[in-house]
Amino acid sequence: MRSHLVTFFLIALSRGNYFSIDEASVFVMTDTFGRIMKDSLEGKDSSYIIERDDGFIRHTSGESYVKPYEEWNEIERKAMKYVKGPVLDVGCGVARVGDYVTSKGLEYYGVDLSPLAVELCRKRGHKNVYLMSADDIQLDRSDFKTVVLFGNNFGIMGQPEGVIRMLKGFHQITVDDAIVLAGSLDPSKTDDEMHLAYHAKNRAEGKPIGLVKLRNKYKGDVDDWWYLLLCGKELMSELAKKAGWYLDRVIGGPTHRRPLEQYNVGVLKKKSE
Numbered sequence: 001m002r003s004h005l006v007t008f009f010l011i012a013l014s015r016g017n018y019f020s021i022d023e024a025s026v027f028v029m030t031d032t033f034g035r036i037m038k039d040s041l042e043g044k045d046s047s048y049i050i051e052r053d054d055g056f057i058r059h060t061s062g063e064s065y066v067k068p069y070e071e072w073n074e075i076e077r078k079a080m081k082y083v084k085g086p087v088l089d090v091g092c093g094v095a096r097v098g099d100y101v102t103s104k105g106l107e108y109y110g111v112d113l114s115p116l117a118v119e120l121c122r123k124r125g126h127k128n129v130y131l132m133s134a135d136d137i138q139l140d141r142s143d144f145k146t147v148v149l150f151g152n153n154f155g156i157m158g159q160p161e162g163v164i165r166m167l168k169g170f171h172q173i174t175v176d177d178a179i180v181l182a183g184s185l186d187p188s189k190t191d192d193e194m195h196l197a198y199h200a201k202n203r204a205e206g207k208p209i210g211l212v213k214l215r216n217k218y219k220g221d222v223d224d225w226w227y228l229l230l231c232g233k234e235l236m237s238e239l240a241k242k243a244g245w246y247l248d249r250v251i252g253g254p255t256h257r258r259p260l261e262q263y264n265v266g267v268l269k270k271k272s273e
């Protein structure tokens, strides 16, 4: 407990945040994603809760982040038909994509903001995985042919401006005929009253309907709030265009959760000048 509190204070100080003792004693731990994936890799229970800021709660688990290719959803499996190396996996988690692409003989690089995920990737043999943010990738090569954004990572930067900044960065480190495989749930494909009310509130505030504020709750720990932008085809296409890409095609289909829920992988290509 003591070492956790010390860790918390060091993280808080490094972020320039100041908390009262009361807030600190609430026992906040970060890097829940890292610990969820570690437990899942080790075969332990990795059930966790994603809470949205309107109180909506989704019970889920880390299992999907460690599944072999054969057990991925059909949409991401189909999207892998387009993959060419070298591959850059952004927000790579523990490199399930890396396991697949290296089995096909392709070169694999990954970046992630979770220190534990990066450490696990390296331990698992993926040496070219680095602790870096999706919108500030500094690597010693600029010849990537595929950038992968699976598990809703198209919207990983939250605000639309952040997504555009991220996509512009990819432009700099990829070859002319590169592609981005951009995964996102389409937020409009729902009949859930709570989602529809959230969309209406976002719309009224001038925000995209799929801009969601979330936090992870895992084994008694509550992580920081983070933003995710869920995009349908239109918004994906619009943001891509602003960053020098275009939406060439969409591979889409229902998720395993609900028949109405739709997950898309957009294939982005570079716009010719």
Ligand SMILES: C[S@@+](CC[C@H](N)C(=O)[O-])C[C@H]1O[C@@H](n2cnc3c(N)ncnc32)[C@H](O)[C@@H]1O
Pocket (backbone or CB within 6 Å): 033, 034, 064, 065, 066, 090, 091, 092, 093, 094, 096, 111, 112, 113, 114, 117, 132, 133, 134, 135, 149, 150, 151, 153, 156, 157
């Ligand atoms: C939902 S998980 C998906 C992992 C992996 N793409 C997959 O589909 O298995 C999201 C991952 O993105 C990472 N992440 C979140 N924000 C990021 C950012 N700004 N830059 C890089 N990685 C980020 C998290 O640490 C986490 O590992």
